[in-house]
Amino acid sequence: MTHPSDYDPEAVRFFDLAHEGAQIRSVAQIVDKLAPLAGNRPRSVIIYSPDHLARKSAELAVALAGPLNTPCVIVDKLPSYTGPLDVVVALTDRGDAPELARGLITAAGRGAEIICAPPARGPLLDDLPPTAFTVPALPTVAGFSPARVIATVTAVLDVLAGPDVPVAERISELAASIDEDIVRLSPERDATINPARGVRAFVDKHQVIHTAPPAGDPEHETGARAAELIAHLWSARGMASGYVDPADLPEVLNHNVTANTKDIFHDPYLDGPEEVIPLRILVWAARETDLTEAMAISADQATRRPFGRIDAALRLVIRALAATIYDAPTGDGA
Structure with a gap:
């Protein structure tokens, strides 16, 4: 039996990061399901997340995606204009996100297409609209994954670009690239x-x-x-x-x-140490x-x-x- 003291703290902390390539491959699993959206020109892509780090990661993906065919906004609250001409990409690590769930139900009721990357467990999974495309979550990973967010946003934008883009293949190669670096970054x-x-x-x-x-x-x-x-x-x-x-x-x-710059009038006895x-x-x-x-x-x-x-x-x-x-x-x- 392994004693708790035998665990390497760095290896334990590395666990979530070691799965970043797998996080990307989980996104590749839903690409075929998004085929009906291929080549669509929605009025807008709405990236919707209550999570600060998810929004910042999405900003990177959108900025580096190249010229966009469709306007794209990143928000923490669903815009009132959301309707049948829009695609909503929801991103969260919160298993219990009632406001996000209500927003997605409203958006789906108005005819918007919904893609959601939720956590592996929590009430949110049961509250998602039945028409939503759901990115599978890794069951053993608990921390925030920038790779999952970036891959999800990138995959949706690529799918919308047209049916000729080999999205699943590109996402899988992105995962392979990340895995190469993770090997170099191992605690070992x-x-x-x-x-x-x-x-x-x-x-x-x-x-x-x-x-x-x-x-x-x-x-x-x-x-x-x-x-x-x-x-x-x-x-x-x-x-x-x-x-x-x-x-x-x-x-x-x-x-x-x-x-x-050293203060020539500084007195360490009166003023304390300069830090x-x-x-x-x-x-x-x-x-x-x-x-x-x-x-x-x-x-x-x-x-x-x-x-x-x-x-x-x-x-x-x-x-x-x-x-x-x-x-x-x-x-x-x-």
Whole structure:
């Protein structure tokens, strides 16, 4: 019998992340059921979620999907105009979401098409409209999955683009790409081959700003969308951080220099110790950076799959999530 003390805490925390590829494959399972929607031109796609992280993940998927054929809105309350010309994509981890359930029943009653990615259990499952297309949930995973949200939104937008798009195949390849990175990010891999451990060590005992390559760089949009989502995900996991647009970085760095300038009038006996937490910057989707106290983190282009920017951004997000799982390094850190 395994004693509780024999469990590796990092491996336990890695469990949900290890299933991100499987989360994407669960989305692929419903693609064939969405065939009646293929090529439709709805008045709008309404991405409806009461969950902050789900909405932020959906923003990434929509922004990197490329030119859209249909207007798309991301909301936490169902618009009053919702009707038979609309497609509603509902996303939540809440097993009990009565307001969302009422909204979906209303939307279905008005003739809207409903696609829902609910949790594996809870009253919501029984409250969904019978006409809703439901994304299967993994029964053993409890935490929020950005991959599931991004794959669901991407699949719906691809289906609506037309019957000639091999959506199920593309979603399956996206899952394979994520699985490749998850192997590299395993707790069994040390810092020499696990990039997430390197990120965790770099930011230890520092304030953290997430940013992207500057405007004009081909990776700017990918990096910016990933960095913004990562900032929210880190903060939700207790690693407080923020996103700064590359154009605003000079002002931020100037303020940081001022804050770190030693006060010649400071008296440690009267004023107490000066405690200014140093700043480090993570530049997502960048191969290199000229910024000081910064790390460039690239989504290796050699393994990119058909989804291109979404694939790259999601792999960056997965790497960032893995960094929150690992313990801070012992000693003085990076």
